[in-house]
Amino acid sequence: MFENLPDKITLIEVGPRDGFQFEKKIIPTDMKIEIISGLAEAGLRRIQVVSFVHPKIVPQMADAEEVLARLHKKEELNHVIFSGLVLNTKGAERAHLAGLRHIEVSISASDTHSRKNAGMSLEQAIDQGKEMISLAQTYHMRIRAGIQCAFGCVYEGKIPEERILQMAQVLISSGIDTLSIADTTGMANPLSITKLMEKLLPRTNGIPVVLHLHDTRGLGLANVMTGMMCGITHFDTALAGMGGCPFVTGAAGNIATEDTAYLMKSMNIETGIDLSKVANCSMQLEKFFKKQFPGKICRLPSED
C-alpha cells in the first residue's frame, strides 16, 4: 500500500513567519533568534523566518531586517536556507537589501479573498506577482510562488481546479524555482488533493511542488499522507502547530513540524529532524504565550 512512498521528505519550517505573526503578543527578537537557531539545530534546513509587510499592519514582523542580520551573522547557521514572504515590490526590495536570497511571493486563488486580504483583484494580484518575480530575478533571488486558498475559500467555497492549474502555469512560465500550493483555510481533503495533484504534477516542468497544509478541520496529517502517495516530497510545517485561521476562533493552525516528522519517522521516511529538539522549542513558546498549541508530540516524553 505504501510501497511507492519516498525515502526522504523535506519539511520546510514556517512557524517563525506564519506562526509568530498569527499571535497578538510580539516575540522579542532575542527569543526569535533563539527559537530559529533551535530549529536549525533540530535539523530543519529551510526556515521561513520573516515577512516583509508594513510594521503597522503586522507589528510581529517589524524586526524582519534585524532578525535576518542577526541570523546571517551566525556562522553555525550558514547551511540553513532562510526565506521571507514578500507581498509587493517594496517587500522584495526590502528582502534584497536585507541580503535575503530566497523569497516567497503569494497569491490567493480566490478573487474575493484577494480583494479582502490584499486589496486587489485576482488579476491585479497575478500581475503584481509577476512584477515581484521579475524584480527578484534581477536580484538573482531564488523564488517560490504560492497559491493561497487552493482547496477552497470561506467566501467562494470550492475553487475550480482549472483556475489553480492556470495560475500555476503563469507562475511556472515566469521562471519561479518552486511552486507552493496552500490550503490556507484547511479545506483540502484526500480526494481533492489527489485530483489536483494528478493534474498539476505532470505540468510543472520538474520544479518542486510544496504542500502547505493547515489542520483547521483535523485532516492535516491524513492530507500529508495523501500528498506523499501522490508524489509530493516537500511540506510546510510550523513548530507546535502554530498559526491559525482568522475565520474560526480557536482553530488549529499549520500542521505541526514535530507531529509531521513523527508520522514520517513512524513510516521509516527520513526527515533529518530531531523530534525532541523541535519539541523543546515548542514548549518554550507555550511557556511564553501561556497556552497550549495544537501540536501533540511536544507534550510526550522524548522517544528518541
Place this chain on the structure above:
Amino acid sequence: MFENLPDKITLIEVGPRDGFQFEKKIIPTDMKIEIISGLAEAGLRRIQVVSFVHPKIVPQMADAEEVLARLHKKEELNHVIFSGLVLNTKGAERAHLAGLRHIEVSISASDTHSRKNAGMSLEQAIDQGKEMISLAQTYHMRIRAGIQCAFGCVYEGKIPEERILQMAQVLISSGIDTLSIADTTGMANPLSITKLMEKLLPRTNGIPVVLHLHDTRGLGLANVMTGMMCGITHFDTALAGMGGCPFVTGAAGNIATEDTAYLMKSMNIETGIDLSKVANCSMQLEKFFKKQFPGKICRLPSED
C-alpha cells in the same frame, strides 16, 4: 488510489463511556441522557454509554443502571444499540440486570499494563475474559471483545504482532460477535496498522473488526484512512475528541466523531451522521467542562 474504499463506514460512539469517565468532573445523569439522545438524533446508531466498574474507583460511571433505565424508556431511541464495558463477571451480571444486550469485554495485550491497570497478569486477564464471555453467552448477549494496547504500551513498548494474533484467535474461537483492536496509547501508525491488519483480517472468520484509535500523537485520522484502505469499516470515535491518555498530561483523546465523519464525508463515504448535530453536543460539553476539547469540526460554522 482510493478506488477500493468502502461506500459506507460505521462510527461507534464511545464518548459517553471513554470520554465521560476520563474527566474528573461528574456529568449529571440528566445531561448524560440529553447528550446521548443528541448523539442518536445526530445519526449515531451504536453508542457505548456506560462502564460497569466499582463506583468508588470510577464515580463518573456510578449511575450506569440509571442511565440505561432512562435510555431504555425512550421509545425514540429503540433503534439505537447501546453497549457497556464490563471488566469482570460482576460487571457482566450488572449489565444483564440492567437489561443491556450488548457488552464489551476488554483485555490488555501488555502484561505490565494489565497488572498495573487491572491487577492481573495477561494470562489471568484472558482467563477472566473467557469467563465473562461464557457468562454473557448464557444471557444471550452480543459480545464485543477488545484488545487494548494492541499497537504498543508505555511500559512494554511495541507489542509483538504474534501476541495480538494469538489473543484474537482465543477470543474469536470463544464465540464473540465483534473484535475491537484498540490503540489505547496512540502508538499506532500507518505501517503498523497495515502490517497487523494484513495478518489479522484473513483470520477473523468473518466477524467485524473495529479499530479504536486515539490521537495522542496526532496520527488519528491518518490511521483511520489507513484502516479504511486495509478494509476496516468500523471505527470507535468520541464526540469532541474527548478522552485522553493517563500517561501524558494534556494529551488528545479518542479520534473525534465529527472530525472522523467529516473525513468520510469529504471522501464521499456515507456515515449517516449529521456533523452539526454532533458538534452541538460537543459544544455543550465544552461549556460544561469550561475547556476546549481537541475536536476541530465542532468549532467551525455548520457546513451542512
